[in-house]
Amino acid sequence: MKLPRREFLQLAASAAALTATSRTVSAFAYPTRPVRIFVGFPPGGTSDIAARLIAQWLSERLGQQFVVENRSGAAGNIAAEAVVRAPADGYTLLAATASNIVNAAVYQNLSFNFVRDITMIAGIINQPFVLEVNPAFAVNSVTELISYAKANPGKISLASFGAGTPSHVVGAMFKMKAGVNMIHVPYRGSAPMVTDLLGGQVQAAFDSLPSSIEHIRAGKLRALAVTTVTRLQALPDIPTMDEFLPGFEATGWVGIGAPSGTPREIIDKLNQEINAGLAHSMINERLADLGGEAFVSSPAGLAKFVAEKAEVWGKVARAANIRAE
Numbered sequence: 001m002k003l004p005r006r007e008f009l010q011l012a013a014s015a016a017a018l019t020a021t022s023r024t025v026s027a028f029a030y031p032t033r034p035v036r037i038f039v040g041f042p043p044g045g046t047s048d049i050a051a052r053l054i055a056q057w058l059s060e061r062l063g064q065q066f067v068v069e070n071r072s073g074a075a076g077n078i079a080a081e082a083v084v085r086a087p088a089d090g091y092t093l094l095a096a097t098a099s100n101i102v103n104a105a106v107y108q109n110l111s112f113n114f115v116r117d118i119t120m121i122a123g124i125i126n127q128p129f130v131l132e133v134n135p136a137f138a139v140n141s142v143t144e145l146i147s148y149a150k151a152n153p154g155k156i157s158l159a160s161f162g163a164g165t166p167s168h169v170v171g172a173m174f175k176m177k178a179g180v181n182m183i184h185v186p187y188r189g190s191a192p193m194v195t196d197l198l199g200g201q202v203q204a205a206f207d208s209l210p211s212s213i214e215h216i217r218a219g220k221l222r223a224l225a226v227t228t229v230t231r232l233q234a235l236p237d238i239p240t241m242d243e244f245l246p247g248f249e250a251t252g253w254v255g256i257g258a259p260s261g262t263p264r265e266i267i268d269k270l271n272q273e274i275n276a277g278l279a280h281s282m283i284n285e286r287l288a289d290l291g292g293e294a295f296v297s298s299p300a301g302l303a304k305f306v307a308e309k310a311e312v313w314g315k316v317a318r319a320a321n322i323r324a325e
Helices: 007-027 045-061 072-085 098-106 142-153 168-178 190-199 207-218 264-279 281-289 298-320
Strands: 035-039 066-070 090-098 118-133 157-160 183-186 204-208 221-227 251-259
Touching: 007 072, 007 168, 007 207, 035 045, 035 072, 045 066, 045 090, 045 118, 045 207, 045 251, 045 264, 045 281, 066 204, 072 090, 072 098, 072 118, 072 251, 090 098, 098 168, 098 298, 118 168, 118 207, 118 264, 118 298, 142 221, 157 190, 168 183, 168 204, 168 298, 190 207, 204 207, 204 251, 207 221, 251 264, 264 281
Parallel strands: 035 066, 035 090, 157 183, 157 204
Antiparallel strands: 090 251, 118 204, 118 221, 118 251
């Protein structure tokens, strides 16, 4: 039977409205199955620690498992590309870090644009870097390290948790400002770097503080300086780099991102829940104990922060002529 044109148009309009309503209900019902959070580095590093804290919180709040998957390699690019290529449905997320925005300057043939292809959802932690050495290495201050390195050019190792990562860039900045020649030794993440530093295979390193703070407190690593402007409450006896090299400041961060095109309702829901977690005393105190602070932000504010930091870190990487090895 052929419907009159008016009835046909009314039915079509009703169907379109039903489809739109279904999409809205689906978005607000999110999540209805487990969600994966990809971390671009091995277990034990700052991004892994932060992701697992938030994953546990979101699992409890939203009634579905948020599962952390470590896909390490290429300074976080492997995990980032996997998320960029995933469906934009909120079920594949990225533990985004400062490494992701440095990579654009040091990797020449990336198949994606992080700022364009990842939608930022929420921050988790801001944290400093720490210059640390194996206790068997006979230096007890930044001044002593600089003097030793100048007396032994090209003989002292300075490790990072990956070529082109912020750890590498901060180390390069230190060598330029201090006027020293140290051997860069890159690793595939903070955890393996710290393992070798503890074992004496390398002598010094710049690490994200949360990854090393327990080793520092236990005396297994010697912290020479942190990269904040002021001393940290978590390690009040450790000086800042600025006290030795005026103007030296660098901080890392971890946040959560999703593929571009992820529904706004999902982005806003995750932002609200993550920020609620960051306001909770349990998570807030844990982040402070790790030497960091809660990184509370709106999606728009975080996107602006990422774009601005990408420009700043890119300039430092280019000035140091850092390229992915």
